[in-house]
Amino acid sequence: MATTSRLSALPSPYKACERFQDPIVDEVRLVRHELSVRFQGDLKGIAEDLMKRQKTLGTKLRRLK
Numbered sequence: 001m002a003t004t005s006r007l008s009a010l011p012s013p014y015k016a017c018e019r020f021q022d023p024i025v026d027e028v029r030l031v032r033h034e035l036s037v038r039f040q041g042d043l044k045g046i047a048e049d050l051m052k053r054q055k056t057l058g059t060k061l062r063r064l065k
Contacts, residue, residue, distance in 0.1 A: 039045035 035046050035049070039049065
């Protein structure tokens, strides 16, 4: 006898968000995907590239507290 989880019958909050598209979020996801492909998913490589870009721009990225 197969049983179904009660949670699987509930709507996913992520699916509800998929209906709304934000162009800024879409752009961030696209850039993230492009970086992931370019560096073959190597987070260290991505971070090093971003630090090089930051030095080139002459502006500092800041952490929010």
